[in-house]
Amino acid sequence: MNREMIVCDNVSKTFETSRGNVDVIGNVSLTVHENELLVLFGPGQCGKSTLLNCMSGLETVTSGSVTINGKVIDSPGPDRGVVYQRTALFPWLTVMGNVEYGPKVRGMSKSERREKAQYYINLVGLEGFEDSYPNQLSGGMQQRVGIARAYCNEPDVLFMDEPFGHLDAQTRYLMQEDLIRIWEKEKRTVVFVTNNIEEAIYLADRIAVLTNCPTSVKTEYGISLGRPRNYVDPEFLRLREEISSVVDKAL
Ligand SMILES: Nc1ncnc2c1ncn2[C@@H]1O[C@H](COP(=O)(O)OP(=O)(O)OP(=O)(O)O)[C@@H](O)[C@H]1O
Ligand SMILES: [Mg+2]
Numbered sequence: 001m002n003r004e005m006i007v008c009d010n011v012s013k014t015f016e017t018s019r020g021n022v023d024v025i026g027n028v029s030l031t032v033h034e035n036e037l038l039v040l041f042g043p044g045q046c047g048k049s050t051l052l053n054c055m056s057g058l059e060t061v062t063s064g065s066v067t068i069n070g071k072v073i074d075s076p077g078p079d080r081g082v083v084y085q086r087t088a089l090f091p092w093l094t095v096m097g098n099v100e101y102g103p104k105v106r107g108m109s110k111s112e113r114r115e116k117a118q119y120y121i122n123l124v125g126l127e128g129f130e131d132s133y134p135n136q137l138s139g140g141m142q143q144r145v146g147i148a149r150a151y152c153n154e155p156d157v158l159f160m161d162e163p164f165g166h167l168d169a170q171t172r173y174l175m176q177e178d179l180i181r182i183w184e185k186e187k188r189t190v191v192f193v194t195n196n197i198e199e200a201i202y203l204a205d206r207i208a209v210l211t212n213c214p215t216s217v218k219t220e221y222g223i224s225l226g227r228p229r230n231y232v233d234p235e236f237l238r239l240r241e242e243i244s245s246v247v248d249k250a251l
Contacts, residue, residue: 002034005189006055006157010064012214013050024050026214027064032157035187041200041243042210043250048193049161051215055191056080056159068157078102081155085165087146089134095121095145096130102153113152120148123182140171147179151186160192164199176202180227197247201239202229212248219246 013025024047032038042048053059055066057073057080066073068080089098100117108116121130124144134142143163150158164172176199183190194200200207207221221243225235 002036004031005034005036005069006030006032006191007067008051008055008064009067011051011054011061011066012063013047013054013059014062023214025054025061026211026216028216029064030208030217032189032191034189037183037190037192037203037205039200039204039207040191040193040210041197041204041207041247042195042215043212043248044195045213045250046210046248047213047215048195048210051210052159052161052191052193056082056157058082078106078153079156081150081153081158083143083146083150083158083160083163085162087143087149087163089142089145089149091134094131094133095126095137095148098134098145099148099152101149117148117152120151123151123185124148125178138171139167140175143167143175144178147182151182151188155188157189157191160190162193162195165194165196172199177228179203184227195250197240197244198231201225201236201243202231207243209243209247212251218248 008028008030011025011028015022015024028051040048040051050059054061057076060074090101093101096117099121100113103113103116121127124147126141126144126148129137134145164175167175180203192203201223204223207223209218211218229236
């Protein structure tokens with residue numbers, strides 16, 4: 001196994017609201033290894049996004065700590081890429097403009113960043129759409145732009161929060177296949193949130209099953225099936241049964 005990259009050590013998170021304190025993360029200890037694809041799988045509203053945001057630095061933890069490569073995470077940074085369910089692309093920028101945005105603001109020369117952006121645009125299958133605007137693209141294509149944009153910053157870690165959650169089933173399968181293809185070509189440490197069991201088993205090296213809120217890690221499964229995976233493979237179906245039986249019902 002590769003070296004430890006992200007370490008959540010006894011992480012808890014309580015939101016203070018006008019209606020009192022809300023404990024969202026109970027006590028999470030979790031390690032993600034370099035180039036691992038870890039899936040956080042749990043019921044709706046269990047605290048998946050909050051945990052992911054604590055790992056990416058968008059939220060601060062109430063107690064415990066998150067470290068990446070030994071450095072304590074308490075704010076966002078360019079070494080961490082994020083892709084959300086609805087990726088906020090800049091509507092006034094083209095596909096190229098969106099993908100090259102990160103390197104541009106960091107001062108990379110035009111020729112260098114164009115070359116890099118083109119590489120990632122091609123990687124996600126959007127060659128020929130460089131000059132299109134986001135509203136001219138389908139939902140799946142917009143998520144591809146989001147993935148290319150995140151990759152173009154060359155982050156150490158990619159955090160993905162149900163990135164395919166609002167896509168139709170067919171597009172979702174295609175995106176899952178493509179994500180694996182991209183990740184196998186350009187290995188990164190990925191933390192991927194989903195509440196879809198098939199998606200979890202299709203993608204993951206390891207699945208951390210989360211409990212209902214305040215969430216903690218109920219159990220972990222290493223998934224050793226070869227890739228590309230087959231949704232109707234007997235072992236796939238067996239894992240699906242097994243993991244479905246341990247996950248809490250959504251509240
Ligand atoms: N900023 C906040 N202030 C107060 N409560 C919050 C805040 N953010 C999240 N929560 C609460 O924490 C709980 C978990 O939310 P979170 O979005 O992390 O769960 P989730 O598992 O990602 O949900 P979903 O399945 O809808 O994506 C919810 O009850 C939510 O209301
Ligand atoms: Mg969420």
